[in-house]
Amino acid sequence: MTLSAPLITIVIPTFKRPKDLTRLLNSIDADLGQRDDTAIIVADNDVAETARKAVETFAAETGRSVDYRVAPEPGVSNARNVGMSGVHSRYVLFLDDDMEVVPPYLEPILKTSRDLGTALTFAPAIAALPAGTEMLERWLSPLFSRVVEGDTRVIEETLGTGGCLVDLKGVSLPSPIFDPALNEVGGEDDAFFAHIIAQGGTVGWCANTKAWEHVPPHRATPSYLWRRHFAFGQTPTREAADRGLRGWPEIGKWTLIGGAQTLIHGPLYLLHRLLKRPSRIGHFGRLAQGLGKIFWWDGLSPRLYGSKAR
The missing domain is CATH 1.10.287 (Helix Hairpins)
Structure with a gap:
């Protein structure tokens, strides 16, 4: 018996954040409920495999299958490319390991993509700042949040990869998908989005869901x-x-x-x-x-x- 390919794959690059990863995986589990058309891939960018135990514990406690892969070469592009190497679905949802989705999450984004016919669909990521930064929240929060004002609609701008659903139908992907030359400086997501938009892909904004982006203390400096x-x-x-x-x-x-x-x-x-x-x-x-x-x-x-x- 041949199992059918999932409709959606959630790709999570991670690097030495097992507690954060556990929080994200648990929030995904709560969001998916009985949904059985979604695969999860964790791409561990640490050769010491510090995420393995968190993934195995999550799988054992929830019964959900997680495709755990190691990306030994450091760099965010390398991790995302290793994650994408296991994708066989029409849709890909990228999440960062410091995020925490708030149900309902996946379904509203998927519905927005289908209703608007968008190749790239973004949802809000709201900064959850560390204790002691309350006085600076007004200025720190916009830096770490990814938000577009207004209702669900087609938009012109793109945001970060975390919280982006990609419809791969009819899309030709670059090779490598994320540019390794941008491993350390970032911008690999902008290049990826530009590649899809250049093929006629449109961009959508899903306003009726959100995820938290937990900011570690060393970044609120x-x-x-x-x-x-x-x-x-x-x-x-x-x-x-x-x-x-x-x-x-x-x-x-x-x-x-x-x-x-x-x-x-x-x-x-x-x-x-x-x-x-x-x-x-x-x-x-x-x-x-x-x-x-x-x-x-x-x-x-x-x-x-x-x-x-x-």
């Missing part, structure tokens, strides 16, 4: 905020540079925008810092984004992922 904002600012200029001579007008545009952001938010950050206002965090991030647009080349890209992550 000024140094990490700076690196992440700086890398975010680099992205549009670097993408323009990748187009060669055709991208030079865009490089000029983003450099000017970055200069304006720096001139505006640099002084505002210093002033709000002198006044000891929490709002300094917002200007701090915008200053980093502005400088990232100006200093966009790879040698200056913060290493946010992989073996050199800081």
